[in-house]
Amino acid sequence: MxxxxxxxxxxxxxxxxxxxxxxxxxxxxxxxxxxxxxxxxxxxxxxxxxxxxxxxxxxxxxxxxxxxxxxxxxxxxIARTFQSSSVFATMTVAEHAELAARAAGARRVTAAAVTRLLARVRLEHRAGDLAAGLSHGDKRKLELAMLLAPTLAGDGPRLxxxxxxxxxxxxxxxxxxxxxxxxxxxxxxxxxxxxxxxxxxxxxxxxxxxxxxxxxxxxxxxxxxxxxxxxxxxxxxxxxx
Ligand SMILES: Nc1ncnc2c1ncn2[C@@H]1O[C@H](COP(=O)(O)OP(=O)(O)O)[C@@H](O)[C@H]1O
Ligand SMILES: [Mg+2]
CATH class of the missing domain: 3.40.50.300 (P-loop containing nucleotide triphosphate hydrolases)
Structure with a gap:
């Protein structure tokens, strides 16, 4: 590959x-x-x-x-994360996921789709919380969810x-x-x-x-x-x- x-x-x-x-x-x-x-x-x-x-x-x-x-x-x-994590302080976990999905070209992003995306990284229980309040581990999970968000618009990253x-x-x-x-x-x-x-x-x-x-x-x-x-x-x- x-x-x-x-x-x-x-x-x-x-x-x-x-x-x-x-x-x-x-x-x-x-x-x-x-x-x-x-x-x-x-x-x-x-x-x-x-x-x-x-x-x-x-x-x-x-x-x-x-x-x-x-x-x-x-x-x-190809999708990548960076060595230090970056999240927007004033946005919720779900809003991050939705933004990433839209940036990848997803037209209709339902709450259910966002929940399913967050569940793949075991973060669905924090959907409504501000990203700034997440632990480091949960911030890393959110980054992974954003990496996978293109799957809401197509196949998503393979590498x-x-x-x-x-x-x-x-x-x-x-x-x-x-x-x-x-x-x-x-x-x-x-x-x-x-x-x-x-x-x-x-x-x-x-x-x-x-x-x-x-x-x-x-x-x-x-x-x-x-x-x-x-x-x-x-x-x-x-x-x-
Ligand atoms: N943009 C850059 N300009 C100059 N030196 C760089 C740049 N990026 C990395 N380096 C240097 O290249 C070497 C390898 O860096 P890096 O790839 O970050 O290593 P690692 O991730 O294995 O710690 C280091 O000596 C670093 O200082
Ligand atoms: Mg390095």
Missing amino acids: LELAGLSWRIGAVRIVDDVHLAVPEGEFLAVIGPNGAGKTSLFNLVSGVHRATSGAVLLDGRDVTRQPPHRRARGG LLLDEPMAGVAAEETSELSSVLRELHQGEGRTVLMVEHHMDIVLGLADRVAVMHHGRLLAAGTPAAVMADATVQDAYVGEAL
Whole structure:
């Protein structure tokens, strides 16, 4: 579904993303790990179109989208969240979901459809509450609901890029958020790329793990194989995950 062919992003002489080759089959849940500054967010920016590659290519369903702007890639099925969550303080949870559905082209957005959308991320009980009052975990769920809102207008995103979805989320909320992600992947059949630091969460969700270090893809494989990889262990010596 997604293929990165020698994908690189340079700023001046600095190689932020350096010759990454990676193929992600449809339906896979791939976790991207690596130390801070490894280039994980930059990689997502190259896939979603926020940044344009300086060399190499991004292929979506075999088509070269390297030069496409973000909105065209979104139409092709790519959706992403950002590392820090953003919600409008004066809007309710339901209003966020409705706005996202309309922005995606849904003409008639009923309250029932919004409730069903919120239920997919287990947030329907907060529909009438102001988004600003949500916990970090519930804000993350709301972002996921907004990512899925295009399903009210059509098929919705097929490839979800989630950048540290557990960031700032309290420990007691992570297992439910994990369950929501598992349902989007297994229940709805969406392909997921997730940057995540918490290894317990990665091991519980990912089919495969890709390790980045200094902009390069160090290893990609099953969680067990990657954790046993000597080059990966070396990269992490003295660096926090
Ligand atoms: N727009 C930018 N301009 C200059 N340097 C950047 C920019 N974006 C990222 N970088 C640098 O690229 C490196 C990788 O950043 P990033 O992709 O955010 O890493 P990660 O998400 O793995 O922590 C860092 O050294 C960061 O400072
Ligand atoms: Mg990052």
